[in-house]
Amino acid sequence: MARQKKAGLPAEAPTKPTMRDVSKLAGVSTMTVSRVLADPSIVAPETRERVMRAVDQLGYVPDLVAGSLSSRRTNFVGLILPTLTNSNFADTAQGLAEALGASYQLLIGYTLYQAGEEERLVRSLLARRPQGIVVAGTLHTASTRRMLMNAGIPVIEIWDAPSAPLDRAVGFSNFEAGRAAARHLLSLGLRRIAAIGSEAEGDVRDARGEARLQGFAAVLKEEGVETGVILRHGAAPVSYAHGAAAMKLLLAERPDVEGVFAVSDGSAFGALMECRRQGIDVPGRLSLMGFGDFELGRECEPAISTIRVDAKGIGTKAGELLRELFDGRGADLPPSIDLGIEVVPRGTTAAPRRHAP
Amino acid sequence: MARQKKAGLPAEAPTKPTMRDVSKLAGVSTMTVSRVLADPSIVAPETRERVMRAVDQLGYVPDLVAGSLSSRRTNFVGLILPTLTNSNFADTAQGLAEALGASYQLLIGYTLYQAGEEERLVRSLLARRPQGIVVAGTLHTASTRRMLMNAGIPVIEIWDAPSAPLDRAVGFSNFEAGRAAARHLLSLGLRRIAAIGSEAEGDVRDARGEARLQGFAAVLKEEGVETGVILRHGAAPVSYAHGAAAMKLLLAERPDVEGVFAVSDGSAFGALMECRRQGIDVPGRLSLMGFGDFELGRECEPAISTIRVDAKGIGTKAGELLRELFDGRGADLPPSIDLGIEVVPRGTTAAPRRHAP
DNA sequence: CTGAAAGCGCTTACAG
DNA sequence: CTGAAAGCGCTTACAG
Numbered sequence: 041m042a043r044q045k046k047a048g049l050p051a052e053a054p055t056k057p058t059m060r061d062v063s064k065l066a067g068v069s070t071m072t073v074s075r076v077l078a079d080p081s082i083v084a085p086e087t088r089e090r091v092m093r094a095v096d097q098l099g100y101v102p103d104l105v106a107g108s109l110s111s112r113r114t115n116f117v118g119l120i121l122p123t124l125t126n127s128n129f130a131d132t133a134q135g136l137a138e139a140l141g142a143s144y145q146l147l148i149g150y151t152l153y154q155a156g157e158e159e160r161l162v163r164s165l166l167a168r169r170p171q172g173i174v175v176a177g178t179l180h181t182a183s184t185r186r187m188l189m190n191a192g193i194p195v196i197e198i199w200d201a202p203s204a205p206l207d208r209a210v211g212f213s214n215f216e217a218g219r220a221a222a223r224h225l226l227s228l229g230l231r232r233i234a235a236i237g238s239e240a241e242g243d244v245r246d247a248r249g250e251a252r253l254q255g256f257a258a259v260l261k262e263e264g265v266e267t268g269v270i271l272r273h274g275a276a277p278v279s280y281a282h283g284a285a286a287m288k289l290l291l292a293e294r295p296d297v298e299g300v301f302a303v304s305d306g307s308a309f310g311a312l313m314e315c316r317r318q319g320i321d322v323p324g325r326l327s328l329m330g331f332g333d334f335e336l337g338r339e340c341e342p343a344i345s346t347i348r349v350d351a352k353g354i355g356t357k358a359g360e361l362l363r364e365l366f367d368g369r370g371a372d373l374p375p376s377i378d379l380g381i382e383v384v385p386r387g388t389t390a391a392p393r394r395h396a397p
Numbered sequence: 398m399a400r401q402k403k404a405g406l407p408a409e410a411p412t413k414p415t416m417r418d419v420s421k422l423a424g425v426s427t428m429t430v431s432r433v434l435a436d437p438s439i440v441a442p443e444t445r446e447r448v449m450r451a452v453d454q455l456g457y458v459p460d461l462v463a464g465s466l467s468s469r470r471t472n473f474v475g476l477i478l479p480t481l482t483n484s485n486f487a488d489t490a491q492g493l494a495e496a497l498g499a500s501y502q503l504l505i506g507y508t509l510y511q512a513g514e515e516e517r518l519v520r521s522l523l524a525r526r527p528q529g530i531v532v533a534g535t536l537h538t539a540s541t542r543r544m545l546m547n548a549g550i551p552v553i554e555i556w557d558a559p560s561a562p563l564d565r566a567v568g569f570s571n572f573e574a575g576r577a578a579a580r581h582l583l584s585l586g587l588r589r590i591a592a593i594g595s596e597a598e599g600d601v602r603d604a605r606g607e608a609r610l611q612g613f614a615a616v617l618k619e620e621g622v623e624t625g626v627i628l629r630h631g632a633a634p635v636s637y638a639h640g641a642a643a644m645k646l647l648l649a650e651r652p653d654v655e656g657v658f659a660v661s662d663g664s665a666f667g668a669l670m671e672c673r674r675q676g677i678d679v680p681g682r683l684s685l686m687g688f689g690d691f692e693l694g695r696e697c698e699p700a701i702s703t704i705r706v707d708a709k710g711i712g713t714k715a716g717e718l719l720r721e722l723f724d725g726r727g728a729d730l731p732p733s734i735d736l737g738i739e740v741v742p743r744g745t746t747a748a749p750r751r752h753a754p
Numbered sequence: 755c756t757g758a759a760a761g762c763g764c765t766t767a768c769a770g
Numbered sequence: 771c772t773g774a775a776a777g778c779g780c781t782t783a784c785a786g
Binding site: 058059104109111 | 778779780781782
C-alpha cells in the first residue's frame with residue numbers, strides 16, 4: 041500500500057469520519073449516503089432515516105474538496121475588489137453573496153488598486169477552480185486578460201460599463217458620472233468649480249475615479265468654462281483624510297473656488313470637515329458634492345449631495361446573471377448592463393449667495 | 398471505463414490542461430512537474446526549464462482542488478464576522494489576510510449578528526476543510542461549539558477576551574471598555590451620563606455591545622451614580638442612523654443629559670449629527686464618546702473621543718498565531734491574548750461649562 | 755430504489 | 771535527481 045493507514049489496533053486515533061464510515065454504520069453503500077445528502081427524496085424513507093442517524097451519530101460533515109474534484113463543480117465564485125474597507129465595495133460583496141445564495145462560497149481578493157496584484161490574485165483564484173469570476177473594473181494586464189478569457193467560466197466586470205467587455209459587465213459609466221457632477225454644479229450657477237481625486241503612482245491607479253475626473257473635465261471644455269480645475273492629489277484609495285488634504289491644497293491655490301466635486305463621498309466628507317475647520321460655510325460660500333451615495337453622506341449634517349450608484353445592486357445583478365449563466369441561460373442578455381447613475385442634490389450644494397450680508 | 402473521455406478524434410475540444418498534459422509535453426513524469434511547481438530547487442535546472450516552458454506554452458494553472466484532496470492541506474482559513482460593512486471588522490479581515498500571506502485563502506462568512514446563521518456558516522465552512530477558523534465572539538449555539546471543538550483544527554475567537562476560550566482567543570474585554578467609558582465621563586465631572594446601544598431581538602443580538610453597556614452600568618453602580626441611564630434601542634448592527642435615532646430618544650427622555658457613550662463610533666457619529674440638527678453644542682453642552690477608533694471619528698470635526706481597540710491588530714495577531722499553530726509551535730502561548738483598550742479623549746468630550754454665558 | 759467500478763487531478767511515500 | 775504505484779473522499783455513469 042502506498043499510503044500506510046494506521047494499523048488496525050483497538051485504540052485507533054479518532055479521525056474525521058468519511059462517507060465510508062457513515063455507509064458502514066448505516067449498512068448501505070457510499071452511493072446511497074451520497075444520494076441522501078444530495079437529494080433525500082430519491083432514497084427510500086427507511087434507508088434515508090438509517091443514513092441520517094449514522095450521519096448524526098458520527099457528526100459527519102461531507103468533504104466538499106473531494107466532492108468538488110469528483111463533480112467538477114466547486115460552487116466557488118471569485119470576487120476581486122480594490123479594497124474591502126470601502127462601504128460601496130462591501131455593499132457590492134454583500135449583494136453578490138446574497139444573490140448567489142448559501143450554496144456558493146465567495147473567494148474574495150483585494151488589489152489595493154494595483155494591476156500587478158490583480159494578476160497574482162486572478163492566478164491564485166483560478167487555481168481554486170471557481171465557476172465564475174466577478175472583477176471590479178476593466179483595466180487588466182495582458183496576462184490577466186488572457187487568463188480570464190481562457191478560464192472557460194463566466195467573467196463579469198463590474199463598476200464600469202465598457203462597450204466591449206471581456207465577457208460580461210454590470211455597472212455604469214464613470215465618465216458620465218463625472219459629467220453629471222460638472223453639469224449639476226454649473227446648473228446651480230457656479231462657474232469657479234473643481235474636481236478632486238487621486239493621481240496614478242506607478243502601478244497604483246484608480247481608473248474609475250480618473251474616468252470621473254475626465255468626464256468632469258470634458259464638460260468644462262464643452263461649456264467653455266475656463267475657471268475650472270482638476271486637482272489630482274495622492275494615491276488611491278481616497279478616503280476622509282485624502283479629501284481633507286486635497287481640499288486644503290485646493291483652497292490654498294484657488295481661495296475663490298465655489299463648487300467642488302470629490303470622486304467619492306468619503307473624500308467629500310473629508311473636504312467638508314476641512315471647510316468646517318477653516319470656517320467656510322457649506323453650501324453658503326462653497327458647494328460640495330461627492331460620488332457613491334455612501335450611508336455616511338446621507339446621515340451627515342448637512343447631508344452630502346452626491347451621484348448615486350446602486351453599489352449593492354451591482355452585486356445582486358452580477359450574482360443573478362451568474363446563476364443564469366450557470367444554468368445555461370442568459371445568452372440573450374446584452375453583454376454590458378448599465379445600471380445608470382442619478383444626481384442626488386442634498387444639503388451641501390446650493391446656488392451661490394451673490395449678495396451675502 | 399466508467400467515465401468516457403472524448404474519443405481520440407483530431408478535433409478534440411480544447412479542455413483545461415492538466416499536469417499530465419504538461420508532463421507529456423515536457424517528457425517527464427507528473428511527479429517532476431509537481432516538484433517544479435512546489436519546490437523548483439530540487440529539480441535539475443535543465444529539466445526544470447523544460448517543464449516551465451511546457452507550463453507557459455499550455456497556460457497551465459494547477460488545480461488546487463485536486464492538490465488539496467491529495468495533500469490534506471487546503472490552505473483555507475475560515476473567518477466568521479457579524480458584518481463586512483463595518484470598518485472595524487473590515488480592518489480585522491485585512492489584518493488577518495495580510496498576516497496569513499498569499500498562500501492562504503480566506504473564506505469569509507457573515508452572520509448579521511444571528512447565532513443561527515453562525516451555525517449554518519460554520520457547518521458549510523467546515524465542509525471546505527479549512528485549516529483554521531477565526532470567529533468573532535464567544536456566543537455560539539451548543540451545536541456550533543461541538544462542531545468547532547470536533548473539527549480538529551485551531552479555532553480562534555476574536556473581539557473578546559474570555560477566560561476560558563473554546564480553543565484560543567485574541568481580543569480585549571468589552572466589559573472593561575464600557576467601564577473605561579463611564580469612568581472617563583465621570584472623571585470630567587459629568588454625572589448625568591448615558592450609554593446607547595442596541596437591544597436583543599430574537600436571534601439577533603450584539604453580545605459585545607451589550608457587554609460594553611453592562612460595563613458602563615457596573616461603574617454607575619459602583620460609584621453610586623443614580624443619574625445614569627442605559628438606553629437600548631433597535632436591533633444590531635448599529636450605525637449612523639441608529640446613533641441619531643437613539644440620541645433623539647435619549648434627548649426627549651433626558652433633556653439634561655450631559656455625557657453620552659455610544660457603543661460604536663458609527664453610532665456616536667450619528668448621535669453627533671443629531672446634536673448638530675438640534676443645535677446642541679458638543680462638547681460645550683454635551684460630551685460624546687464612541688468606541689472602536691474608526692477612521693471616521695478621527696477625521697470628523699470635532700474629532701470623536703473614543704475607546705481605541707486595535708481592530709487590524711486583532712486580525713494580524715490571529716493570523717500570526719494560526720501560522721505558529723500550523724507549524725506546530727505556539728503551544729506555550731496563553732490561550733487568551735488580551736490586546737487591551739485605550740481611552741482616546743478628543744474633541745467631543747470636555748469638562749462641563751458650569752457658568753455658560 | 756440501490757450498488758460496484760472507475761475516475762476526478764493531484765501528492766505521498768516509497769525505491770532507485 | 772526522477773518515477774511508478776497508490777490513494778485522498780467523493781460523484782459519475784452505468785447496470786440491475
